[in-house]
Amino acid sequence: MAFRAKTVLTVLVLLAAVGAAFAAPAIKVGIVNLPPEESGYRQANVEDMNNVFSKANGYDAKQTNTGDNSEQIAAAxxxxxxGVDYLLISAANASGWDNVLQSAKKAGVTVFLFDRLIDTDAANYRAALVSDMAAEGENAVNWLLKQKLASYNVILIRGQLGSAAELGRSGALLKARDAGKLKIVADGTGGDSWSLEEARKVVEAAITAGKDFNVIYAENDGMAQGAVQALDAAGISHGKGGKVKIIGFDFNRFALRNVQAGYWDCDVQCSPRQAAEIATWIKAGKKAPTGKVFQKEIIADTATITDKLIAEKGINADPGKGVITK
Amino acid sequence: MARMRSRGFQVFLPLSVLAILILINLIKGADYFSISIINGALYGNIPNILFGASELVILSIGMTLVTSSSGGQDISVGVAGAITSSVFVRLLLSSGGITWAAILAAFLASCAVGIAIGAFNGALVAVFKVQPMVATLILFTAGRSVAFLIDGRLSPILANDLTSQVGSVIPGVPIQTPIILTAVFIALFAVLLRTTNLKLYSQCVGINQKAARLNGINPVRIKFLTYMILGVCSAVAGFIAVTKAGRHDSVNLLKYVEMDAILAVAIGGNPLGGGTFSIAGSIIGAYTIEVLNRTLLRLEVDTETIKAFKAAFIIILMVIASPVVRQFAARGSRWMRDRLGGSAQAGQR
Known part of the structure; x- marks a missing residue:
C-alpha cells in the first residue's frame, strides 16, 4: 500500500512539475483563515477565497482554517x-503576531489582512481590508430616517456586547438618538450567541409592558427573525405597509427573501467577500493601498431588492423566491 | 412521613423563589397574569414563559436523571440537540414532500440519533468510568462541527407551513404547540417513572454503586440507560428549537443551554453529586430561570449589567439552597415543632 501511495505521489509531483514548466508561473498565496463552521459569514468568506485564488485564475493558493491562534501562527x-509571495491573514486573536509579521517582511512576503485587524505596528503589514461596522450602522439609520415616519420609537437589539459589530452598529443608532432624531424605547441584547430566542424575549417584554414602538433594529438577521416572531404571536403588523419597520443585518439569503416578500423592510450588508478586492491589490503590485481599507457595503429594502442581488451578495442557504422564513 | 416531608421541602424552595419572582413582576405591573386571545391563540406573560422555557424544561428533566445516576452532568446536551435537529432537517428536506408523516418519521430518526449520542456518552461514563463532564466535553467541543457537516451548507431553511406550526401555533388550537409538546413530554416521563423502577434504581446507583450491585442492580446498565434517555430529551429539545427557528443554525442553536439545564437541576434542590432527585423540582427550576430572565427584562435592567444581576440572584439562591442553610432551617423547624409539642419521633429525621 505504502509503495503504491508513494508511486502515485511521485507521478503527481512529476505531473505538477511538468504542468508548472509549461504554464506561466503561478502567484503563490498562503491564506490563514478561521474555520468555515464558525458562521455563515465565514463559510461564504472561505468559499470566496477559494473561488478567487484558484488555479484557473493563475494562483497557487493554500488555505489553513483554524480558530486556534497558535495554530494560525504556525501555519503562517x-x-x-x-516561499509564498503573498500572505493573507484573518486572525483568530488580535495579538501575538508581531514575530511572524516581521519574519514575513524579512522574507519579502507581502501581508494583507482581511476581515479582522491585528494589534501591531502598521508597518508590519501592507494593508487590511475590513468591514466598517459603524458605516453599516449609519447605512441603516440613514435608511430609517429617510422613511419619514411621524415618530421613531425603536427597539434596539444588540449583539454580543463589546464586539466590533455590536459597537459599530449600536453606535450609529445611539448617535441618532443623542441628536434627537429618534427614541429608543427598549434596549436589549441577544447575548453572546446573538440568540434568536433572547431577541424574541426582549420584544415580548416590550409588548407585554405596553410599550409603543414602530421600529425594530436588530443587529443580525437571526435576532430580527426572533423579534418578528414575537410580533406575529402578538398580532402586530410589520414589514411593507405594516406598523413596525424591521431592520436586520448581514445579508443572509433568508433575510433578503423576507425583505423581498415585504415581510421585513430592510437588510444591511456585511460582506464576507474580500478576495476580489485583494486580488486587484495583488495585480496593482507597488500601487496597492496601504493601511486600513474599509469595504463598500450596501443596504437592500423592499424597493431595491432583486433576485440578482440575493444570489450574488447574500450568504447562507436560499429558501427560494417568495418563501418567507418566519 | 419523613420522605414526604423532605421531598416537600425540596420543591418548596424553588417554588418559593418562583413566587418571589412573580410577586416582583406583579408589583411592577398588576396586569402580569392577564391573558388575551390573539389570532386564535392565548397570549400573555404566562404563555410566553411556557413557550420560551420548553426546551430548557425538557433538557433539565433528562439532566436530573443523569445527575442522579452518575453523580455528574452532561455538558453536551445543547450540542447533541444541534446534531439531532440537523439530522431531522436533513431527512425532512430530502424526503420529497413535507407532510405530518414525514415530520414524524424524521423526528423519530433524530430521536434514534439522540439515543446513539446518549449511548456514546453513557459508554464513556458507565463503562470507561470517565468523569461525566470530561466525557461529554468531547462532544461539547466537536459536536457543532458534526452538525455543520450534516447540514452540508450552513443554516438550511425549513420554511414551510407544517414545521412552522410545530414551532408556533396549529390553526384552531388555542395553545402554542411547543407548550403542548412539553406538557406531553412531562406526562410521558411521569408515566415512565410511575410504571418502572427507574427512579429507585437510578437513586440507588447514585447513592452507593456497590450496595446497588449487591442488591442485584447493574450500575453500568442504569447509567447507560439514563444517558440514552437524556439523548432522547436532547432530540426533543432540538426538534422544538429548530421548528421554532425555522432554519438550522448549527453554530447558535441551543447554545449555552447546558449551563441553564444544570442550573435548573440545582435550583430544583437536587444534589449535583447524585442520588435522590425530584423531577418536579427541576421543572420548577427551569421555569424559574425563564421567569428570572424575563423579570430582568421587565424591570429594564441595563443591558450591560443584566448578567451580573442574574449571577447575583443565582448566588443568593444557591446559598439558600445549600445543605448548610438547609440543615440550619431543618434544625430550626424541629426546634419549633418540639416547642409546639409536636411528636418528637417525627422530628427525628
Missing part, C-alpha cells in the same frame, strides 16, 4: 518557509 510560518 509554514507559508513563509514555503
Amino acid at each position: 510560518q509554514g507559508y513563509i518557509r514555503d
